[in-house]
Amino acid sequence: MTAPGTGASSGLLSEQSPSFGHLFLARVAATPDRPAYQYLRGGDWETITYAQTRDRVTRLAAGLIDLGVQAQDRVAIASATRIEWILADLAVVCAGAATTSIYPTTTAEDVAYILGDSGSVVAIVENAEQLDKIRRADLPALRAVVLFDADGVPLTEGDPGDGLRLLSLDQLSALGAARLTRETDLIERRLDGIDGESLATLIYTSGTTGRPKGVRLVHANWMYEGRAVAALHILSENDVQYLWLPLSHVLGKVLTALQLELGFSTAVDGDLTKIVENLAVVRPTFMGGAPRIFEKVRAKVTLTAQGHGGPKAKIFDWAIGVGVRAVRLRQQGRSPGPLHKAQLALADKLVYGTIRERLGGRIRFFVSGSAPLAADVAEWFDAVGMRILEGYGLTETSGPVSVNLPKDTRIGTVGPPLPGTEFGIAEDGEILVRGGSVMRGYHGNDEATAEVLTEDGWFHTGDIGELLDGYLRVTDRKKDLIKTSGGKYVAPQKIEVLFKADFPYASQIVVHGDGRKFVSAIITLDPEMITDWAGQNGLGDRSHAELADEPAVQKLVQDAVDQLNGKLERWETVKKFIVLDRDLQIEDGEMTPSMKVRRRAVEAKFASDLDKLYQD
Known part of the structure; x- marks a missing residue:
């Protein structure tokens, strides 16, 4: 067990800031004219300073308050990564509320569950597609929906009474601007009641089984992350970040917190197909x-x-x-x-x-x-x-x-x-x-919290690993370990990582074999890579499904599996495999919104195909 120092150092903004909202305002005060964010508008990159960001954020925060959002109410955000997501999230915490993050790929059923379980009173969504998911659900606590892209949506003029109010982001900002002219100290007064133990964020774990659980992250969690990373001295205000990660995911979210602590600038664009192209233009110094x-x-x-x-x-x-x-x-x-x-x-x-x-x-x-x-x-x-x-x-x-x-x-x-x-x-x-980043529990689920959090603060991660001279090595998920019928333990994650690193045409691999006499696998092909390969090998007229059955592709995969097996112990080797005629899908319940494979769901869906591998 290792416990290095506290990570505290003088002059850090988070040491003087009891909450994320206070930290944001402190960053603006410290570097008002420095560039804060870059984002695409009509094909061109625009830049806003920290002071300009504050002006937009405080109007939105005041608009939320004008909608009736109270301190510690939950406000949901369902959108792809874009500048408006960041502005909305900052507005939520500046209004003293807490953000409920929702992946844009989340199914309507899970959106309804998350909004209901969190008790969110306002939802901020990207477009009509996300709005439609909400409209299908019975959500008595929800009183308004704000849209980033409101084209084609009949917006609400005035207060609809008991009905669901629909506003554009511009309308929300206008509400806030009017409120701020009447109450210039509105945001400061709201933040006066928020401290480190106030709820800042509810992130629902996508989970590989069962209903998602709402992870309660308080302002002190985010302040800790900023201080701890600052103490490493690996980033400074002169850095430029490229941010494409889903902001509904904790890694994307924490990178926005680090920015406020350290004062660097961020270029934001969630289009995964444009990452390499955008890197060449933005020229960042780091990227998660x-x-x-x-x-x-x-x-x-x-x-x-x-x-x-x-x-x-x-x-x-x-x-x-x-x-x-x-x-x-x-x-x-x-x-x-x-x-x-x-x-x-x-x-x-x-x-x-x-x-x-x-x-x-x-x-x-x-x-x-x-x-x-x-x-x-x-x-x-x-x-x-x-x-x-x-x-x-x-x-x-x-x-x-x-x-x-x-x-x-x-x-x-x-x-x-x-x-x-x-x-x-x-x-x-x-x-x-154990430490300052550990959650305060699962929202409304004391039983699940008690299963992973001890009274003395230790969080049980569910991962297996070891410490090597103070450095951590993670070997697998505890629940994913396979025990073959011969009594040998196999860590599927190790095999899957090796295969995808060596075989550029793979998208996903699910290693199977618990209780079986040998290890097998379900393999999917990367659509872009296998299409390029097909074009170069006289098979450009084949569909993805046809390529999966193509003998030349089967040989390509077999050669990769043989190469993989050369790196494994005898009992770990993949004896047989299935190549699916499509990639795994979030919509079909095979992947989580954070792009993790739902191993059990995939094995259950293709159980009959897997059974055939063991019939000989």
Whole structure:
């Protein structure tokens, strides 16, 4: 068990700020004219300062108060990542209320449950599609819906009485502006009643089984995260963040909190298809992401380079090999020799610099979270000069509780604990966490809270791991461990991470085998990558479903499985597999809104296909 210092240091805004709203206003006061956010409007990037952000936020906050939102009421936000999400969230906390975050991909059934369970009184939604989900539900507490994009929606003129009021964001802002002319100190008075233990955010865990649970995160949780990361001295006000992550997810949310503590600027755009394109324009210094994004970038760059064939492909492969050898030496505490250094300099000139420039040319590091990052992917990015700092955290811990450090990144681990956080390892290998980021419990669910939170503050993560010289290594989810009929334990996550890192055409893999005589797998193909492959191999006229059955594709997958098996113990090897004719879908209940596989749901849906693999 390890417990480094408190993480407190003089001069931090969060030390003087009892709440997220206070922190926001303190940041504005400290750096009013510095750029706060960039966002796309009509194809062009616009910038607003912290002072301009305050003006927009306080009008929206006053508008919420004018709608009758009281201190500690819940206000839901259901939208993709965009500047309006951030402004709305800041407005909610400045009104003394708490944000209930909802993924835009959440089903209508779950939207109704979340809004009802949270008791949200106002919902702020992206468009008519999100509004339609709400209209299907019986939600007596909900009195108004505000739309970012209100085209085609008949908005409410005046107070509809007992009916549901529909407003545009501009209408909400106008309400607030009028209220502020009458009560200039409205926001300050509302914040006077909010402290560190007031509810700030309800994030509903998408969960892989059962109903989502509302995680109660108070203002003190977010203040802790800001202080702890500031104490690492890895970011400053001169940094520029590119933010595409879902803001309904805890990792996206915590990055907005870090910005207010440290004062850097953020470019916001939630379009996943434009990440690489936008990086080249925005030229950020860091970006948070999930492993799948890094896997796809690596695969795309590699396949493009190798597709040229001839000398270009050979030079690319040589350069990556030179870089990976250097990374592995550094991981052992050694340095490249003179010849190796000369090779690295040449490789940087020929290959690495081009890759970095494609991603903006200024990346100091990436941050990876939410799922395990394959060592091969981490080594590749490190080799080309864009290190990935893998971290670890859960919704219940307000995001990160550990992260690797730029000057001491240990691939295969998720870093040391943040200052002020303690790790413990239970007898069965479960990771325990205690510290300032741990939630205050599940909303309205004392029984579920008691199952994971001890009286002395330890949170049971449900993950299995070990501490290696103070650095945490996570091996699998406790509930996902497989025990074959031969009595051998298998960690499916390890196998799945290795496969996706090695096979660029894979989208998802679900390893199966609990109680079975061997391990099998369900595999899906990445639509973009397999379509490119098909076009290059005379199969461009085939649909995704047809490609899944194509003998050449089956051989492609089999070769990848054989390569995977060469890295595994005998009892871990994948003996048989199924290639699905489509990718896994959120809408079909196979993926969570945060893009995690619902393992049990997938195994149940394809149970008959899996059974056939074991009939011989």
